[in-house]
Amino acid sequence: xxxxxxxxxxxxxxxxxxxxxxxxxxxxxxxxxxxxxxxxxxxxxxxxxxxxxxxxxxxxxxxxxxxxxxxxxxxxxxxxxxxxxxxxxxxxxxxxxxxxxxxxxxxxxxxxxxxxxxxxxxxxxxxxxxxxxxxxxxxxxxxxxxxxxxxxxxxxxxxxxxxxxxxxxxxxxxxxxxxxxxxxxxxxxxxxxxxxxxxxxxxxxxxxxxxxxxxxxxxxxxxxxxxxxxxxxxxxxxxxxxxxxxxxxxxxxxxxxxxxxxxxxxxxxxxxxxxxxxxxxxxxxxxxxxxxxxxxxxxxxxxxxxxxxxxxxxxxxxxxxxxxxxxxxxxxxxxxxxxxxxxxxxxxxxxxxxxxxxxxxxxxxxxxxxxxxxxxxxxxx
Amino acid sequence: xxxxxxxxxxxxxxxxxxxxxxxxxxxxxxxxxxxxxxxxxxxxxxxxxxxxxxxxxxxxxxxxxxxxxxxxxxxxxxxxxxxxxxxxxxxxxxxxxxxxxxxxxxxxxxxxxxxxxxxxxxxxxxxxxxxxxxxxxxxxxxxxxxxxxxxxxxxxxxxxxxxxxxxxxxxxxxxxxxxxxxxxxxxxxxxxxxxxxxxxxxxxxxxxxxxxxxxxxxxxxxxxxxxxxxxxxxxxxxxxxxxxxxxxxxxxxxxxxxxxxxxxxxxxxxxxxxxxxxxxxxxxxxxxxxxxxxxxxxxxxxxxxxxxxxxxxxxxxxxxxxxx
Numbered sequence: 001x002x003x004x005x006x007x008x009x010x011x012x013x014x015x016x017x018x019x020x021x022x023x024x025x026x027x028x029x030x031x032x033x034x035x036x037x038x039x040x041x042x043x044x045x046x047x048x049x050x051x052x053x054x055x056x057x058x059x060x061x062x063x064x065x066x067x068x069x070x071x072x073x074x075x076x077x078x079x080x081x082x083x084x085x086x087x088x089x090x091x092x093x094x095x096x097x098x099x100x101x102x103x104x105x106x107x108x109x110x111x112x113x114x115x116x117x118x119x120x121x122x123x124x125x126x127x128x129x130x131x132x133x134x135x136x137x138x139x140x141x142x143x144x145x146x147x148x149x150x151x152x153x154x155x156x157x158x159x160x161x162x163x164x165x166x167x168x169x170x171x172x173x174x175x176x177x178x179x180x181x182x183x184x185x186x187x188x189x190x191x192x193x194x195x196x197x198x199x200x201x202x203x204x205x206x207x208x209x210x211x212x213x214x215x216x217x218x219x220x221x222x223x224x225x226x227x228x229x230x231x232x233x234x235x236x237x238x239x240x241x242x243x244x245x246x247x248x249x250x251x252x253x254x255x256x257x258x259x260x261x262x263x264x265x266x267x268x269x270x271x272x273x274x275x276x277x278x279x280x281x282x283x284x285x286x287x288x289x290x291x292x293x294x295x296x297x298x299x300x301x302x303x304x305x306x307x308x309x310x311x312x313x314x315x316x317x318x319x320x321x322x323x324x325x326x327x328x329x330x331x332x333x334x335x336x337x338x339x340x341x342x343x344x345x346x347x348x349x350x351x352x353x354x355x356x357x358x359x360x361x362x363x364x365x366x367x368x369x370x371x372x373x374x375x376x377x378x379x380x381x
Numbered sequence: 382x383x384x385x386x387x388x389x390x391x392x393x394x395x396x397x398x399x400x401x402x403x404x405x406x407x408x409x410x411x412x413x414x415x416x417x418x419x420x421x422x423x424x425x426x427x428x429x430x431x432x433x434x435x436x437x438x439x440x441x442x443x444x445x446x447x448x449x450x451x452x453x454x455x456x457x458x459x460x461x462x463x464x465x466x467x468x469x470x471x472x473x474x475x476x477x478x479x480x481x482x483x484x485x486x487x488x489x490x491x492x493x494x495x496x497x498x499x500x501x502x503x504x505x506x507x508x509x510x511x512x513x514x515x516x517x518x519x520x521x522x523x524x525x526x527x528x529x530x531x532x533x534x535x536x537x538x539x540x541x542x543x544x545x546x547x548x549x550x551x552x553x554x555x556x557x558x559x560x561x562x563x564x565x566x567x568x569x570x571x572x573x574x575x576x577x578x579x580x581x582x583x584x585x586x587x588x589x590x591x592x593x594x595x596x597x598x599x600x601x602x603x604x605x606x607x608x609x610x611x612x613x614x615x616x617x618x619x620x621x622x623x624x625x626x627x628x629x630x631x632x633x634x635x636x637x638x639x640x641x642x643x644x645x646x647x648x649x650x651x652x653x654x655x656x657x658x659x660x661x662x663x664x665x666x667x668x669x670x671x672x673x674x675x676x677x678x679x680x681x682x683x684x685x686x687x688x689x690x691x692x693x694x695x696x697x698x699x700x701x702x703x704x705x
Contacts, residue, residue, distance in 0.1 A: 034498050082478045134671070138678040143423060143478065144626050145674055147619045148667040155667075159660040292482055329497045334490020341483035346473035 016297060019343035020311070027336040031328060041326035045333075048321030049314055055321060057203025061275050063313030064205075064212050068267035069291030070309050071219045072124075074300040076260035077292075078223060080236045081135065083257055085146035086264040087288025088153030089127045093120035093268025095157050098279040099165065101178045101272075109182050117211070117269050124265020125258045127153065132257025136250035142257075150288070161279055175279040184208060184273050208266075208274045212306075215263060219302030222259070232256055264288070290316075296341055312337070394530035396647060401532070401539055404643025406431075406600045406614075408542040410621035411639045412549055413593030415632065418625050419553065420586030421566035425481025426466050427594045428618025429488030434459040434595030435602035436492040439511040439609040440499065448512035452599055459595020460588055462488070467587045471580060485618075493611045506609040513607040514538060514599070536604035538596060543636070545593070550632040562586055594618065623670040629677055638673075642666045 027045075031038045049059040069086050076083045100116035131149060134140035165175045184206040188195050223229035231252045234242040243249045271283055290312070297308035319333035410427045417424035437458035442451025466484055469475040497503045515537050523533035553559040564572040565582045573579045597617070602609045620642055627641070628634030649662040 082476075134675065138675055139682070140671075140674045140678050141423070141626065143425065144623050145671055148623055148670050148674075151616070151619075151667045152664050155660040155664040159658050162660075163658055289482060289486065292479070293486075296479060329494055329503060331490040331494040331497070331503075334486050335494065338483040338487030338490065341479055341486070342469055342475060345479040345483075346469055346475040 012299060016299075016344055020297075020340055022343060023336045023339035026339060027332055030332060030335070035326060035328050037326060041322055041328040044325045045318040045322040045328075047318075048325070049317040051321070053198065054202045055317065057205055058320075059310075059313055059317040060205050060209070061203065062317055063310045064208055064274065065267050065270050065287060066290060066294050066313050066316075067212050067306050067309035068215065068263050068270060069287055070294030070298060070305040071215055071302055072260045072263035072267065073291040073295035074298060074302055074305055075219060075223065075232070075263070076128075076256050077295055078236050078300045079232045079253060079256045080239070081132075081142055081253060081256060083128070083131055083135075083142050083146050083260065084288065084292075085128055085131055085142075085149055085257065085261065086267070086291050087284060087286070088146070088150035089124040089261045089264035090268040090271070090288055091150075091153045091157045091284050092123045092127055093265030094272040094279065094283050095160060095268070096120050096123045096265075097269035098175060098178070098272035099160075101182050102165070102175060112182050113184055113273070116273060117266065120265040120269035120272075121262045122265070124261035124263070124268070126261070127265075128258040128261025129254060132254035135257070136253040157283070158281070161281065165279060173281045178273065178277045183277055204275055204277075206274045208270045211266065212270075215266065216302050216306050219263070219305070223302055228252065228255065264291070267291075290337075293337055293341055296345055394527045396651070397531035398535070399650075400640065400644045400647045401535060402605065403646050404640045405536070405539045405542050406597050406605060406617050407621050407624060407639040407642050408546070408636055409538070409597035409600060410594040410618050411624040411628070411635045412542075412545060412632065413590040413597070414618075414622045414625045415628075415630060415635050416549070416553075416562070416593065417586050417590035418622075418630060419566045420562050420583055421569060422470065422477050422583060422587065423481075423622070424466070424587070424590045424594075425478055425622070426462065426484040426488075426618075427590070427597075427621055428614055428616065429481075429485035430459045430462045430591050430594035431598030431601065431614045431618050432488040432492050432612070433462050434598030435613060436496070436598075436609050438599045439506050439509060439602045440495075442512040442603065443506070443509035446510075446512075448514060448603070451512055451603065452514065455599045455603075456592060456595045459591045459598065461591075463587050463591025463594075466591075467584055470587075471583055489612060492609070496609065496611065504611060509608070511608060512603060514604045536600070538600045538604050541596070542600075545596075546632050546636045553632065558582070558585070594621075597621070620666075623667070626677060627666075627670045627673040629673075641669070 028038075028042055031042050031045075035041045049055050069090060072086045072089070073083075076085075097116040097120035100119050101112060104112065104115065106112040106115060127149060131140075131142050131145045134145050135142045161175065162173055166173055167176050186203075187205050187207055187209040188198075221229075223232065231242065231247045231249075234245065234247055235249055235252055235256075239249060267287070268284075271287075272279055276283065294305060294309045294312050297312065298304035315333050315336065319330040322328050322332075323330035410431055413430075414424055414427055434455040438451045438455030440451075441454035442448050445451070462484060466477070466480055469480040470477040493503055496506060500506060500508045502508060516534055517537050517540060519533040523529045551559075553563060561572065561577045561582050562585070564577060565579050565586075569579050572582075598614065601613050601617075606613070621639065624635055624638040624642060628636070628638035645662060645666045649659040652659060652662055
């Protein structure tokens with residue numbers, strides 16, 4: 001027993017599960033206080049996404065976006081660079097990928113879709129280089145610069161959508177639907193017959209699912225199996241030490257911002273090409289910040305991002321269903337979400353839990369071990 | 382409407398008045414951002430603090446039918462939010478940025494949630510009869526043609542924001558605690574080594590920050606408008622953070638930067654009738670902030686280099702003096 005708890009990863013997992021449970025429990029208490037039918041409402045919240053096939057689809061679609069954004073945040077946060085740029089990168093990614101599908105006359109559907117996705121990744125990369133360069137070479141606060149770049153990206157999106165992309169005379173501010181022939185196909189191959197029919201009719205789960213899985217593996221490989229990833233983690237652990245050890249910290253920081261932008265750009269492409277199949281106003285609504293929750297729960301490890309993305313997407317989808325089927329409003333989940341961030345990221349809570357675990361195992365040296373700084377699990381593996 | 386008309390409307394007293402009105406909810410949180418930034422903690426939670434205060438002010442003033450109680454409750458709620466941030470950041474060692482983001486999310490969700498519970502409406506609080514803070518006519522000035530329209534008859538918080546800027550400048554540069562606060566922000570270890578209670582100073586800075594932000598929020602819901610709307614702060618807390626840097630981290634500079642943001646906002650409203658996309662005007666202050674950030678940091682670097690050089694020269698001459 002004690003051996004299991006001695007493993008840092010297991011302790012970390014328990015901590016996150018505890019944090020999520022506490023947050024959900026508080027959500028339940030709030031529901032009990034407010035709702036006329038609290039059990040019905042909470043059941044819709046917790047089980048809703050599995051109750052119907054199309055709801056299951058909504059959950060997975062939303063999670064794919066969240067996982068892309070979570071990956072983006074994880075990479076840059078791993079280097080302890082608090083870039084909030086994902087929001088802007090995502091918006092521009094959506095703008096560019098949607099525009100390519102709508103306006104670039106490439107005959108082959110495969111090529112046009114590929115170009116659109118790559119363009120989204122590229123624009124995310126560029127929108128990451130700017131704050132990265134400002135941070136690394138000029139020491140400009142990345143939070144302020146990325147917030148400004150987000151605002152600029154949003155205004156650019158609104159401007160192009162309103163004045164150039166919106167079809168003439170349309171009464172609403174949105175683009176045309178992407179042409180059917182150039183939409184990303186369902187993730188189920190055609191030869192799957194019935195399954196293909198089911199998934200392609202009722203859900204929008206597309207080939208982006210495969211891109212997402214590849215992105216997670218690439219993200220993990222980059223972070224844990226390449227020199228760049230090692231340097232990135234060193235900088236996150238102790239930047240002065242990293243510099244002293246001969247790492248070109250400036251270059252690595254710029255790259256971290258830029259690579260993180262690629263994933264956020266892909267999230268934007270998924271919004272435009274996978275979920276909405278057109279460009280609409282307010283396409284993001286703060287998804288960039290949601291990515292921070294996903295990355296925090298995954299402890300900035302790309303392999304855990306899919307888990308936390310699915311878990312968090314589940315909460316969000318459940319909240320939507322709860323709102324539709326009960327008197328509770330979906331904003332309750334925002335409170336739950338905030339509590340999760342606070343509880344998971346409060347490193348001061350860790351020693352307390354660790355101490356308890358050790359004491360429960362009847363070991364006198366528990367207090368001693370607890371005093372060893374764990375660095376909030378951000379230990380270099 | 383021609384370009385001349387636009388120019389005319391910009392140089393009118395009404396435009397100046399609208400700039401002042403629009404700037405105030407940026408000035409107040411910007412002062413809060415300045416205090417915490419100078420103490421070494423960047424307060425991302427300004428936005429959420431404003432929302433909570435704006436909401437609390439409206440609800441309490443509606444239920445107690447007292448504007449004063451609403452304002453007091455609003456300020457207390459802002460201080461409470463700052464205290465939550467303080468507990469998590471200073472005692473539980475949460476990263477202040479993550480804690481700030483969490484608080485913003487909680488404020489957005491919590492205010493909409495409670496609004497729905499109290500009024501059954503998720504959009505705004507128009508069904509609550511909430512109060513408004515007093516508007517002040519300045520004697521003498523109100524009768525002068527241009528100045529009267531521009532500077533008199535504003536909400537009390539417009540004047541309070543200028544007064545607070547001055548008070549904050551005095552506090553930061555003329556009082557012991559202010560100097561300590563800046564020292565902690567500059568180098569916490571050095572400050573601790575000369576006996577400054579770093580934790581206490583940081584707590585004070587965060588609470589002050591919450592106080593300023595809550596005034597900004599109250600300005601939104603009990604002066605600028607007289608109701609609460611979901612997400613009514615609309616990013617002003619973040620713009621306030623930018624104003625801190627655009628203003629070179631000095632009280633009067635921050636005030637001017639906030640007014641610049643307000644002026645561009647007012648300008649983009651005016652341009653609606655001209656053939657210019659409002660987005661293109663609204664984007665200017667954001668670009669300007671990035672430029673200001675770059676210029677500020679280049680200057681800081683130059684200053685640091687200069688200091689290092691003069692220090693080395695000083696050491697060298699001292700060594701030579703000993704050698705002789």
